[in-house]
Amino acid sequence: FAPSSPTHADLGRLRLPAVLAPTLAIHVYTHREVHGTVGSQVTLACSFWSSEWISEDVSITWLFQPENGKDTISIFHFVKGQPYVDEVGAFKNRMEWVGDPHRKDGSIIIRNLDYTDNGTFTCDVKNPPDIGGKSTQIPSMVLSILNSALEQITSSPGLTAFPVIIVDVPVAPKGPSQKGRPFVLGAAHNTGQGLGE
Structure with a gap:
């Protein structure tokens, strides 16, 4: 007798072990973008x-x-319970x-930030035998100099900067001694949006 063709149920049973086979993978999570100011410090968060x-x-x-560089350099390494920080480079x-x-x-944490710290930081984690998976990146650490309280406010998440201009505009007098009154043309506007993933 000729062997019968496998049924759909048989094919499903044949594929099942492959579906249930365990897959080792490590997942690393970071923020997409981190902002800092020159001379301050910033925490590059990495969880896994x-x-x-x-x-x-x-x-x-x-x-x-x-x-603006092409080369990627190692600036920190933790292994066997000991942290090793770059002691010769820019950091x-x-x-x-x-x-x-x-x-x-x-x-x-990176302290005393400078413009040369702009770039892409990658956190790579290995936990043998779990060494698979793909590391995520912080695409850009943007540094900007904030010199005033207004800049501090408008650089916060969810705020859009508008120039604040004080203009002395004549006001129609209601009395003989009425003078012009200053008023604000623009100010910080809350967009209602926070930091996105």
């Missing part, structure tokens, strides 16, 4: 999820690509490890 228990071999690496004496791998946190 692993399908495995956090092992003693967990490693966290921060990479940096300057805004020398300006970086601090504030993460905790057991809390799935790989964050760092």
